[in-house]
Amino acid sequence: MSTINSQINSQGKLFMTVSLNWRSAEQGGRKRAITSPDYAATAYFADGDKHLFSVVLHFPTKLQDDIKIPARLDRADMDFLVPSVVISRLEKGIKFYVTEGSKVVAEGIILSVNCPVTNVKK
Numbered sequence: 001m002s003t004i005n006s007q008i009n010s011q012g013k014l015f016m017t018v019s020l021n022w023r024s025a026e027q028g029g030r031k032r033a034i035t036s037p038d039y040a041a042t043a044y045f046a047d048g049d050k051h052l053f054s055v056v057l058h059f060p061t062k063l064q065d066d067i068k069i070p071a072r073l074d075r076a077d078m079d080f081l082v083p084s085v086v087i088s089r090l091e092k093g094i095k096f097y098v099t100e101g102s103k104v105v106a107e108g109i110i111l112s113v114n115c116p117v118t119n120v121k122k
Contacts (some may be wrong), residue, residue, distance in 0.1 A: 046095035
C-alpha cells in the first residue's frame with residue numbers, strides 16, 4: 001500500500017479497472033446513454049458506509065465503436081477527483097455503487113488497482 005501512496009503523491013493519478021452492472025430505467029437507473037468517453041459521478045462503498053466520493057469513469061472504446069452506454073454489464077477505467085479520500089479502501093473485489101444525486105445507477109466491483117507510472121498492480 002505504501003508504494004501506491006507514494007505514487008499518488010508524486011503523480012496525482014491512480015486508476016482502477018472496474019466491472020459495472022448498470023440499473024435499468026425501471027430500476028431507477030439512467031434513462032439516457034452517456035454521450036462522452038468520460039462520465040463523472042459520485043460513488044460509495046457497499047459496506048454500509050455511505051460517504052460519497054467523486055469518480056470519473058472512462059469508456060474510450062465504447063464511443064469509438066458507436067456502442068451506446070451504458071450497456072447492462074460494462075467495464076471501465078475509474079479514477080478519483082481526490083484519491084487520498086479512498087486510497088485505504090481500494091482492493092480487488094471491493095464493491096461500490098455509482099450514484100446520480102440520491103439514486104443508484106450502477107453497482108460495481110474493483111477488478112484491479114493500477115498505478116500507471118510504475119505499472120504496479122494491487
